[in-house]
Amino acid sequence: MRRETQNILLVLLGGALLKLALTGTYLRYVKESLQPWLVVTGATMVVLALVSIVRDIRGGQGDPNGVEHSAIEHAGHEHGTSRSPWMLLLPVLAVFLISPPALGADTVNRSDRNAAQEANASNGFAALPSDEVVPLSIGEFVTRTAWDDSGSLNDRTVKLTGFVVRKDGDVFVARLTISCCAADASPVKAKMVGQNFDALPTDQWIEATGRVVPGSATKETAFVPTFTVSQVVPIVTPEDTYEG
Amino acid sequence: MLCVLLVLALVLQDWLVGVLDVPVLRTASTVFVAVCVQALPFLVLGVLISGAIAAFIPASALRRALPKRTALAVPVAGVAGVALPGCECASVPVSRRLMQQGVAPAVALTFLLAAPAVNPIVLVATAVAFPNAPMMVPARFVGALLTAIVMGWLWTRFGKAEWIAERALRRLPDHDGTSRWVVFAETARHDLVDAGGFLVLGGVFAAAFNVLVPQAWLETLGGQIVLAVVVLSLLAVVLALCSEADAFVAASMSALPLLPRLVFLVVGPAVDVKLIALQAGAFGKKFAARFAPATFVVAIASALAAGAVFL
Numbered sequence: 419m420r421r422e423t424q425n426i427l428l429v430l431l432g433g434a435l436l437k438l439a440l441t442g443t444y445l446r447y448v449k450e451s452l453q454p455w456l457v458v459t460g461a462t463m464v465v466l467a468l469v470s471i472v473r474d475i476r477g478g479q480g481d482p483n484g485v486e487h488s489a490i491e492h493a494g495h496e497h498g499t500s501r502s503p504w505m506l507l508l509p510v511l512a513v514f515l516i517s518p519p520a521l522g523a524d525t526v527n528r529s530d531r532n533a534a535q536e537a538n539a540s541n542g543f544a545a546l547p548s549d550e551v552v553p554l555s556i557g558e559f560v561t562r563t564a565w566d567d568s569g570s571l572n573d574r575t576v577k578l579t580g581f582v583v584r585k586d587g588d589v590f591v592a593r594l595t596i597s598c599c600a601a602d603a604s605p606v607k608a609k610m611v612g613q614n615f616d617a618l619p620t621d622q623w624i625e626a627t628g629r630v631v632p633g634s635a636t637k638e639t640a641f642v643p644t645f646t647v648s649q650v651v652p653i654v655t656p657e658d659t660y661e662g
Numbered sequence: 663m664l665c666v667l668l669v670l671a672l673v674l675q676d677w678l679v680g681v682l683d684v685p686v687l688r689t690a691s692t693v694f695v696a697v698c699v700q701a702l703p704f705l706v707l708g709v710l711i712s713g714a715i716a717a718f719i720p721a722s723a724l725r726r727a728l729p730k731r732t733a734l735a736v737p738v739a740g741v742a743g744v745a746l747p748g749c750e751c752a753s754v755p756v757s758r759r760l761m762q763q764g765v766a767p768a769v770a771l772t773f774l775l776a777a778p779a780v781n782p783i784v785l786v787a788t789a790v791a792f793p794n795a796p797m798m799v800p801a802r803f804v805g806a807l808l809t810a811i812v813m814g815w816l817w818t819r820f821g822k823a824e825w826i827a828e829r830a831l832r833r834l835p836d837h838d839g840t841s842r843w844v845v846f847a848e849t850a851r852h853d854l855v856d857a858g859g860f861l862v863l864g865g866v867f868a869a870a871f872n873v874l875v876p877q878a879w880l881e882t883l884g885g886q887i888v889l890a891v892v893v894l895s896l897l898a899v900v901l902a903l904c905s906e907a908d909a910f911v912a913a914s915m916s917a918l919p920l921l922p923r924l925v926f927l928v929v930g931p932a933v934d935v936k937l938i939a940l941q942a943g944a945f946g947k948k949f950a951a952r953f954a955p956a957t958f959v960v961a962i963a964s965a966l967a968a969g970a971v972f973l
Contacts (some may be wrong), residue, residue: 424855431702431858438699447696454705458853462706466851473844502859502943507667509698509862515675516682518692524685528873532913597791598907600696643717651855 419503421474425467429524432463444488445658446520446592448599520659522621523583526592526605532560532641543570551627553577554605556593563643564635572632578645579625579653582618583607590613591626591645593661606661609634612646626650694869697788698906701751701936702859706854708752713850714760715813717842721764728769728944732759734812735769739809743776750778750859750931754940755853758830767826772814775957779931780904788927791834797911797972805928805968809961816956825953827946860943864936868902871935875900884916887960890922895962898930905931921969928965933957 438444439456448456510621512518543566546552554562554576562571580591592607594600611627628647635643671678682691715724746753757774761767777783785799792798823831872878875897883890884892903911908930912923933954942950 426664426849427849428855434703435699444699446692447699452700452703456699459703462710463854466847469847470851500741502863503855505859505866506809506855507664509695510673510867512691514696515692516673516679518682518688518695521689521692524689528689528876597910598904599700601693601700601868601901602903602907602911604911627941 419501420557421470422444423580425471425474427510428463428467429501430510431506432460432467432471434510435460435463440511442518443655445660446518446600449596449660450658470588484585494616520655521600521603522581523592524588525594525603526583526607527585529605530640532635543568544571545605547576551575551577553579556580556591556608557661558607559605559645560629560635560641560643563632564641569632571630573629575627575629575648577625577627579606579656580623581655581659582615582620582622582624584620589618590623590642593660594617594658595662600660603660608643608645609639609647610647610650611647611652615624615650618650618652623655625655667756668850673882678751680700685946689867690873692873694784694865696864697868697902698862699869699938701865702858704904705751705755705857705861708755708824709850709857710722711746711752712755712853713846713848715756715759716847716849719763724760724763728765732766732818733770733815734773735766737739737771737811739769739814740776740780740810743773743778743780743807743810744782746777746781750937750939751779751857751932754937755857757928758944759849759853761826761831764819764825764859767823767831768814768821770840772819773812775932776810779803779810779928784909784931786904788909791913793837795973798920798924801924801968802909802927804972805924805961806931808964808968809928809932809957812960813953813957813963816960820875825949830949831946846954857940857943860939861936862932864902864939867935867939870898871900871902883922887921890918890924891962894918894922894926895929895958898926899934899958901930902934902936903930910932924969924973925965928968929958929961932961963972 435456438447439453439460444453444456536598543562552574556578559571559576559578578591580593583590583592589610590607591610592605594603596603608630610628611631612628624646626647627649628645631644631646633640681689729738740943743753746756756777757770758771760773761840767794785803789799790794883893898908901911908927911928913928915923929946938950938954941953
């Protein structure tokens with residue numbers, strides 16, 4: 419591959435990273451904490467490419483493999499044999515043209531696992547606020563139903579935020595948790611009962627208010643609690659769709 | 663060529679978006695972008711270090727810093743891996759650069775295997791993911807270090823220089839007259855373009871396996887420990903998770919005993935599809951075809967040994 423093409427690809431890829439980081443789209447793929455690194459990475463790529471372009475224009479003048487840097491270039495690889503850099507075009511096209519959405523119901527249904535961890539239970543459970551309706555993450559909701567023996571959720575009205583998932587005739591409110599990037603996403607979900615949810619399309623984001631069915635998250639149900647919903651409100655998709 | 667491709671892609675954009683509007687493909691494309699976005703900062707860190715080594719550290723200084731006998735230098739390189747806080751993508755360009763600067767291949771390869779698994783960030787992540795099993799941290803550290811050192815010694819004994827592509831070993835010319843900063847920028851840029859393509863290739867495989875491997879496998883393994891070890895080690899290879907995240911994934915497989923999960927954590931950073939693609943790019947296909955399977959076996963054995971001691 420020609421040097422000029424490589425440099426243009428680098429500018430495009432660096433630009434793609436900058437676009438993701440600066441528009442907030444990166445939250446579909448990685449955690450919030452990676453944002454500054456993405457900015458630095460994108461900028462570094464663009465700078466490395468620009469330095470090389472400027473040197474070509476100054477030194478080469480139509481001879482891109484001018485004497486000045488040919489020694490370094492030739493030390494690295496054989497010219498014309500490497501086609502692998504073309505692969506760099508794939509993420510560029512994916513980001514600018516397709517802009518894949520955040521993971522949703524399809525990923526949840528790829529696993530029967532409910533990712534809330536037993537480990538969290540060992541630290542004990544803080545008392546819930548005494549408000550009439552307690553907003554909870556689905557992860558915490560699942561953990562408390564499954565492992566909090568004091569029954570802190572029984573007879574409490576809670577509000578869960580997530581998207582609609584359907585499987586085998588059941589309807590769930592679900593979220594995905596990521597620890598690094600979307601490749602390691604694991605689902606947390608609660609089965610919704612008490613209403614007809616047919617009007618809600620799959621992947622629709624909702625706020626569901628209701629009460630847990632005590633003791634419904636057991637090994638037999640793969641730790642998926644049952645949630646008796648009294649009210650469900652469709653909402654717009656939040657910017658950061660992942661939990662925890 | 664590039665222009666033609668770009669125009670073609672723009673023209674076909676609607677068609678592309680339409681084709682990808684199938685749940686499986688949508689999930690796969692998201693995972694693909696996620697793997698690339700997650701890994702690129704580490705790769706850039708790696709190529710910057712690689713460029714700095716090429717430009718600012720004379721080969722003679724490296725040789726003086728390491729013990730003369732390769733057999734002794736191997737464990738030193740393994741422990742030196744603690745100093746590169748990053749995932750596996752960063753260590754490939756760095757170890758290739760070390761080889762070009764005259765460090766023995768066995769020593770550079772030990773560093774390649776050790777760095778992603780024994781650095782403090784990964785160990786802290788492991789401790790956070792397994793609060794109820796604190797012995798996972800030393801078990802992982804020892805398992806990974808053992809893998810790296812054994813592979814280094816195996817290479818010293820059996821490795822052949824001709825397996826490594828000639829381009830990876832060619833010494834850099836002394837930069838007579840060229841400014842050090844130019845060497846730095848050119849080396850980093852070149853390594854980035856080279857390794858980046860292979861990283862993307864690895865990302866494609868990781869995304870494909872992510873949607874193709876049925877997660878239900880895991881849930882049926884339960885008590886069959888031998889089967890669980892085999893399946894989890896294969897899973898570590900095909901999922902290509904970054905070494906800072908894999909502990910959380912392993913922790914979520916709470917239906918399985920600790921030992922197979924330890925194997926998952928030791929194998930993953932040493933050999934996975936993304937890493938195999940990067941190694942094939944940096945050191946040649948002949949190298950990757952031998953090194954990756956050997957590492958796979960050694961990593962499983964090391965993890966089992968570490969598990970026997972600590973778990």
